[in-house]
Amino acid sequence: MPRGITVLGTGTAAATPDVLRLELGAEVLGQNPQQALAAASRALDLMRAELAGAGVAGSDLTSGSISLWPRHEEHGKLAGYAADLRMSARLRELTEAGTLISRVVAAGGEPARLHGLSFEHSEPAGLVAAARAAAWRDAEASARQYAELSGQPLGDVLGIAESPGAGPIRPVLLRGGMGAAAEAVPIEPGETEVTVRVEVRYAFAGARDSDS
Numbered sequence: 001m002p003r004g005i006t007v008l009g010t011g012t013a014a015a016t017p018d019v020l021r022l023e024l025g026a027e028v029l030g031q032n033p034q035q036a037l038a039a040a041s042r043a044l045d046l047m048r049a050e051l052a053g054a055g056v057a058g059s060d061l062t063s064g065s066i067s068l069w070p071r072h073e074e075h076g077k078l079a080g081y082a083a084d085l086r087m088s089a090r091l092r093e094l095t096e097a098g099t100l101i102s103r104v105v106a107a108g109g110e111p112a113r114l115h116g117l118s119f120e121h122s123e124p125a126g127l128v129a130a131a132r133a134a135a136w137r138d139a140e141a142s143a144r145q146y147a148e149l150s151g152q153p154l155g156d157v158l159g160i161a162e163s164p165g166a167g168p169i170r171p172v173l174l175r176g177g178m179g180a181a182a183e184a185v186p187i188e189p190g191e192t193e194v195t196v197r198v199e200v201r202y203a204f205a206g207a208r209d210s211d212s
Helices: 033-053 092-106 124-150
Strands: 004-015 017-031 061-072 078-091 112-118 153-169 191-202
Touching: 004 092, 004 124, 004 153, 017 033, 017 061, 017 092, 033 061, 033 078, 078 092, 078 112, 092 112, 124 153, 124 191
Parallel strands: none
Antiparallel strands: 004 191, 017 078, 017 112, 061 078, 153 191
């Protein structure tokens, strides 16, 4: 096989997320299953209406799971039926997100639940492309240094293998009911890092194939 150099390059790109994903829910304890489901549905509809009224597109609202189960008291007596309905929403105006979250929870009333927040990128491919370019520059610099140290001219690229790995995303998580929140929820997106690792194999310029 051709004589040459195999190097590893690592590249990282970071950017501030521009989308906030909410995990919302409505939980109600009713005397019977129908009552619990109806009350939870009304609360979730009010939360959905608040989001839509703030300009959140229908494509950014997604229905989630529906749970219904009997709830018993300590000594086994039936206390009623609990209904838990979920939905997710993507907010793209982060400067107003904290205020909107409070309004949404207040609109849902006592059944409202905010199960979590997480940040996303609307165009994650751009972040990966930037990390890939940085990884390539790192690999090329290493290859040129090794070629210089070995006294051999660097030749063509013979192979490329990529091993992508996303870096840490800084989410903000809030769990449990919040009641009728009156103040804006503090939102700090932080940064998302994406790391790409690439293995590049170079031939030496003018190197001949060898069976040895």
